[in-house]
Amino acid sequence: MVKIVEKEQIAPNVHSCTIEAPDLARKALPGHFVMVIPDKYSERIPITLSDWDTEKGTVTIVFLEIGAATQRLAELKAGDDIYSFTGPLGMPFEIENFGTVGLVGGCYGIGGIYQAAKALKSKGNKVISYSEARSSFLLYWNNKLEEASHEVRYSTVDASLGSRGHSHDLLEENLRSGEHFDRIMAVGCTYMMYKVSLITRPFGVKTIVSMNPVMIDGTGMCGACRLVVGGETRFACVDGPHFDGHQIDWDVVLDRRRAYLEEEIISKERW
Amino acid sequence: MREQPPEERIRNFDEVPYGYTPEEAIEEALRCLQCKNPACIQGCPVEIDIPGFVKFIAENKFRDGIVRLKEKNIMPAICGRVCPQEEQCEQVCIVGKKNEPVAIGRLERFLADWERSQGEMDIPRIPAPTGKKIAIVGAGPAGITAAADLARLGHHVEIFEALHEPGGVLVYGIPEFRLPKAIVFKEIDFLKKLGVKLHTDTVIGKIKSIDELLKEYDAVFLGTGAGLPWFMNVPGENLNGVYSANEYLTRANLMKAYLFPKYKTPIIKGRRVATVGGGNVAMDCARTALRLGAEKSILIYRRAREQMPAREEEIHHAEQEGVIFKLLSNPAAFHGSENGWVKEAECIKMKLGEPDESGRRRPVPIEGANFKVQVDVVIIAIGNSPNPLIPSTTPDIESSKWGTVITDPKTGKTSKKGVFAGGDVATGAATVILAMGAGKIAARGIHEYLKTGVW
Ligand SMILES: Cc1cc2nc3c(=O)[nH]c(=O)nc-3n(C[C@H](O)[C@H](O)[C@H](O)COP(=O)(O)OP(=O)(O)OC[C@H]3O[C@@H](n4cnc5c(N)ncnc54)[C@H](O)[C@@H]3O)c2cc1C
Ligand SMILES: Cc1cc2nc3c(=O)[nH]c(=O)nc-3n(C[C@H](O)[C@H](O)[C@H](O)COP(=O)(O)OP(=O)(O)OC[C@H]3O[C@@H](n4cnc5c(N)ncnc54)[C@H](O)[C@@H]3O)c2cc1C
Ligand code: SF4
Ligand code: SF4
Ligand code: FES
Numbered sequence: 001m002v003k004i005v006e007k008e009q010i011a012p013n014v015h016s017c018t019i020e021a022p023d024l025a026r027k028a029l030p031g032h033f034v035m036v037i038p039d040k041y042s043e044r045i046p047i048t049l050s051d052w053d054t055e056k057g058t059v060t061i062v063f064l065e066i067g068a069a070t071q072r073l074a075e076l077k078a079g080d081d082i083y084s085f086t087g088p089l090g091m092p093f094e095i096e097n098f099g100t101v102g103l104v105g106g107c108y109g110i111g112g113i114y115q116a117a118k119a120l121k122s123k124g125n126k127v128i129s130y131s132e133a134r135s136s137f138l139l140y141w142n143n144k145l146e147e148a149s150h151e152v153r154y155s156t157v158d159a160s161l162g163s164r165g166h167s168h169d170l171l172e173e174n175l176r177s178g179e180h181f182d183r184i185m186a187v188g189c190t191y192m193m194y195k196v197s198l199i200t201r202p203f204g205v206k207t208i209v210s211m212n213p214v215m216i217d218g219t220g221m222c223g224a225c226r227l228v229v230g231g232e233t234r235f236a237c238v239d240g241p242h243f244d245g246h247q248i249d250w251d252v253v254l255d256r257r258r259a260y261l262e263e264e265i266i267s268k269e270r271w
Numbered sequence: 272m273r274e275q276p277p278e279e280r281i282r283n284f285d286e287v288p289y290g291y292t293p294e295e296a297i298e299e300a301l302r303c304l305q306c307k308n309p310a311c312i313q314g315c316p317v318e319i320d321i322p323g324f325v326k327f328i329a330e331n332k333f334r335d336g337i338v339r340l341k342e343k344n345i346m347p348a349i350c351g352r353v354c355p356q357e358e359q360c361e362q363v364c365i366v367g368k369k370n371e372p373v374a375i376g377r378l379e380r381f382l383a384d385w386e387r388s389q390g391e392m393d394i395p396r397i398p399a400p401t402g403k404k405i406a407i408v409g410a411g412p413a414g415i416t417a418a419a420d421l422a423r424l425g426h427h428v429e430i431f432e433a434l435h436e437p438g439g440v441l442v443y444g445i446p447e448f449r450l451p452k453a454i455v456f457k458e459i460d461f462l463k464k465l466g467v468k469l470h471t472d473t474v475i476g477k478i479k480s481i482d483e484l485l486k487e488y489d490a491v492f493l494g495t496g497a498g499l500p501w502f503m504n505v506p507g508e509n510l511n512g513v514y515s516a517n518e519y520l521t522r523a524n525l526m527k528a529y530l531f532p533k534y535k536t537p538i539i540k541g542r543r544v545a546t547v548g549g550g551n552v553a554m555d556c557a558r559t560a561l562r563l564g565a566e567k568s569i570l571i572y573r574r575a576r577e578q579m580p581a582r583e584e585e586i587h588h589a590e591q592e593g594v595i596f597k598l599l600s601n602p603a604a605f606h607g608s609e610n611g612w613v614k615e616a617e618c619i620k621m622k623l624g625e626p627d628e629s630g631r632r633r634p635v636p637i638e639g640a641n642f643k644v645q646v647d648v649v650i651i652a653i654g655n656s657p658n659p660l661i662p663s664t665t666p667d668i669e670s671s672k673w674g675t676v677i678t679d680p681k682t683g684k685t686s687k688k689g690v691f692a693g694g695d696v697a698t699g700a701a702t703v704i705l706a707m708g709a710g711k712i713a714a715r716g717i718h719e720y721l722k723t724g725v726w
């Protein structure tokens with residue numbers, strides 16, 4: 001049980017929630033996630049740690065209202081308890097001095113890349129972030145991201161901010177025009193990460209994607225989160241969730257995603 | 272023992288055997304010969320004074336009986352239900368030479384259930400605090416037993432559990448109809464009454480390392496179990512509708528998918544469910560599938576019925592309930608529909624060849640005898656090994672090539688000073704009572720270490 005200290009709708013259907021968890025705040029690294037059960041009857045769902053404050057002893061998650069569990073979470077207010085909150089889980093991002101790094105964030109991934117941007121910048125990388133949404137009013141954390149990165153490039157489907165289309169379209173354009181990246185990291189919906197991996201492959205840019213398969217326990221016990229990476233079965237919750245996008249067997253991923261097709265349709269409508 | 276009739280019970284998650292009435296229990300207890308050299312005690316991994324507690328039942332002194340029982344076993348309601356008695360205490364019972372052995376497990380269950388029906392449980396006297404602090408990692412049977420024994424010695428004990436509920440496999444794996452969860456929680460309540468502090472939602476190796484624990488605590492016990500599921504590595508295993516036993520049972524038990532939609536975790540119910548394997552875990556899956564509404568629950572096992580590792584009682588219950596056994600068969604591949612859902616298991620027919628290292632005759636494929644089974648859910652229940660999370664973050668804890676933590680069987684000591692281990696993490700997947708036995712041994716080892724400081 002943990003207490004919510006702050007709760008905010010930061011864009012339509014997108015919420016940020018700050019939780020009192022001093023131990024967790026001390027251990028959190030960019031790329032870690034938590035398993036959350038909003039109330040006794042809800043599912044256990046994985047959510048990325050988007051931000052944390054060691055001094056205040058708090059961590060912040062950003063989530064998209066999709067189905068029963070995230071809706072329940074969205075209903076909770078400051079002062080309420082979250083039934084179960086476990087982390088940090090997964091392996092953090094590899095943070096080194098790579099050179100120029102492109103960070104691609106979509107949906108909850110805009111929050112998901114924020115701490116990575118900060119950490120990469122302090123390691124001396126040139127950090128270029130890509131943030132996208134259907135329209136400018138659906139974007140969030142623009143200021144935070146701009147502060148954490150050297151440059152933020154926006155894409156919106158309706159061209160209300162930045163370039164028209166998606167981040168992966170813009171990234172492809174940038175690569176084609178000869179811009180050099182030493183590494184690309186993408187966090188967000190499966191389809192976006194798949195597209196990014198396809199786009200960067202011919203340019204030979206190492207691409208790390210933050211996979212989001214269904215998870216039950218998040219500790220390596222159920223196998224629900226299994227993926228095929230480089231021909232081997234890996235568990236996203238303990239071996240990942242970050243993998244080389246060029247090594248992932250995307251056919252398996254996309255087929256397994258179809259189990260939750262309905263959810264995809266809903267989230268597409270919203271985004 | 273009276274049971275729910277099969278046609279009824281496959282439609283609910285209530286317990287199958289009803290348990291003895293006091294009269295039935297006394298009658299059964301009177302069958303015990305009160306042997307001078309009781310063989311049964313040697314058959315019990317925790318050496319319960321079996322004739323002792325049975326005699327109290329026969330004399331209608333249930334309170335004395337439960338006290339005697341709990342001296343050695345703090346979870347009698349659980350062991351009485353899930354212990355493989357037929358291979359342990361009851362197998363060597365002298366009465367069993369000519370007749371049915373004394374039903375030791377059922378009598379154990381009777382006493383524990385009787386105690387629970389009386390309301391509050393007695394709390395044993397706890398000696399003055401020793402000032403020593405012990406961290407227990409994992410709230411399964413091994414961790415719970417070690418915690419209870421150490422608390423009763425006056426040590427300060429805290430348990431760290433990764434999941435949101437304590438109990439380990441007792442809660443996430445073994446289904447409600449075999450072991451009602453209310454019973455497990457009651458036994459854990461007892462632990463809290465002993466003053467043991469429980470931290471759920473705490474994954475050791477992540478939020479705290481073993482080395483960090485050792486700074487705060489005088490000793491650490493690892494009872495993290497064997498929760499890493501094995502897959503078969505055959506084509507089609509990643510299709511939708513293919514579950515590991517752990518996922519299937521965790522959804523159903525821990526997350527209570529059988530109470531959907533009150534509890535929100537979904538489970539794909541399936542009309543034709545195939546379970547691969549022949550152990551207790553496989554039986555639990557096949558029987559859970561029926562209760563979730565499967566028209567056909569098919570068990571695919573590569574050896575013959577005689578070689579099945581599951582308890583006889585479980586195999587028998589599964590047969591009674593209508594689980595279809597496809598023996599001497601092994602899946603070679605799973606085939607899917609266009610949208611990636613499993614629809615067919617392609618199996619190879621096997622025959623028994625020469626014995627292998629386990630002494631069981633090795634199954635060998637019969638050429639050209641493949642057959643297909645239509646399915647819409649497949650559950651892989653072929654085994655588990657220890658989760659590598661702690662060993663991989665604590666390299667100075669030595670593991671075997673099977674991933675089990677190496678311990679001294681007499682003390683539970685690992686290769687790392689101050690760290691003890693026991694249960695499935697040390698033996699690989701075994702039984703509840705062996706895990707409890709290991710917890711006991713380690714508790715003794717820890718107590719000795721804390722007293723003498725000698726490693
Ligand atoms: C490592 C990781 C990090 C994540 N980080 C975030 C985050 O920071 N913010 C955020 O909003 N979301 C994040 N997600 C996705 C999030 O877990 C899902 O949105 C959530 O499980 C949906 O639950 P629901 O009950 O609201 O939806 P439902 O509509 O009930 O979902 C139906 C079923 O689909 C599954 N499911 C649906 N969508 C997803 C998905 N994208 N990923 C996994 N399972 C899904 C659910 O488990 C459920 O069984 C993350 C996923 C992973 C694996
Ligand atoms: C479906 C099924 C049916 C079974 N049926 C029977 C039966 O009928 N009879 C029988 O005798 N045995 C049976 N068994 C076997 C028996 O349940 C196990 O042998 C026993 O539970 C092992 O106990 P344990 O304490 O070693 O581990 P577990 O019960 O596995 O408990 C380990 C605990 O440690 C926690 N943990 C793991 N890693 C960490 C970490 N890093 N930090 C914190 N906590 C952690 C886990 O979440 C878990 O709660 C069955 C097993 C299964 C799966
Ligand atoms: S604990 Fe198990 S082996 Fe020991 S007496 Fe009870 S049922 Fe028999
Ligand atoms: S061996 Fe059988 S008859 Fe003898 S004491 Fe034990 S339970 Fe009773
Ligand atoms: S979520 Fe269960 S193994 Fe990864």
